[in-house]
Amino acid sequence: MNDLEQIFGGGFDPSSVEPAKDIKAIPPGDYNVLVEAAATKPTRAGTGHILAVTLKILDGEYANRKVFHNMNVDNPSPICVQIGTSELASLSQAAGIQGLVGSSAQLLNAQVVAHVKVKDGQNDVRAYSPAGSIQAPVAAPPQVGAPPAQPPQYAPVQYQPPQPAIAPVSAPQMHPAPAPAPVAVAPAPVAPAPVAAPAPVATTPGVPAAAPWQQPR
Secondary structure (H helix, E strand, C coil), rough: CHHHHHHHCCCCCCCHHHCCCCCCCCEEEEEEEEEEEEEEEECCCCEEEEEEEEEEEECCCCCCCEEEEEEEEEEHHHHHHHHHHHHHHHHHHHCCCCCCCCCCHHHHCCCEEEEEEECCEEEEEEEEEEECCCCCCCCCCCCCCCCCCCCCCCCCCCCCCCCCCCCCCCCCCCCCCCCCCCCCCCCCCCCCCCCCCCCCCCCCCCCCCHHHHHHHC
């Protein structure tokens, strides 16, 4: 007998079940969820344990969708343990658990707010908040008789061609006026030296005076 014949007692009938559909991750956001399942499981490497939590979305567009959260609570890597225990602390405080958490069953049926993200195409949860911390937005009722909202009106903007740049005009430089040339002053006229009058020539009485050209030199 073949393997599927042995498992299904004669063979598998494809029409007996609904075909699987591609389930895409829900968008990132805050969702009201219920802790539907919680249990510890060994890791794939067999070197530690994870706390596997199944969350069920309670309302909104994605109601009844499930989100899975695995927390590393026992791992050779201290960093993984630090991240996992911080996530467990966030879920426990959001669920209102006080004191020690001795069993994963203490988390069952707790209603909390899960802060969901998307990583590598799959949903991921890193933090929680108490239930009631978020509310679905309520649309404001339309006003009776109010005119419909008009789109904003914008005045047309006229195109202004770019203006050529005008070089700045530099102020004229002021130069000092040249000093006036010195005016030549004519020397004062020199008075000619007085000419001494010729000394009188003594004459002998009764002798006529000699003419100038006759005087002895």
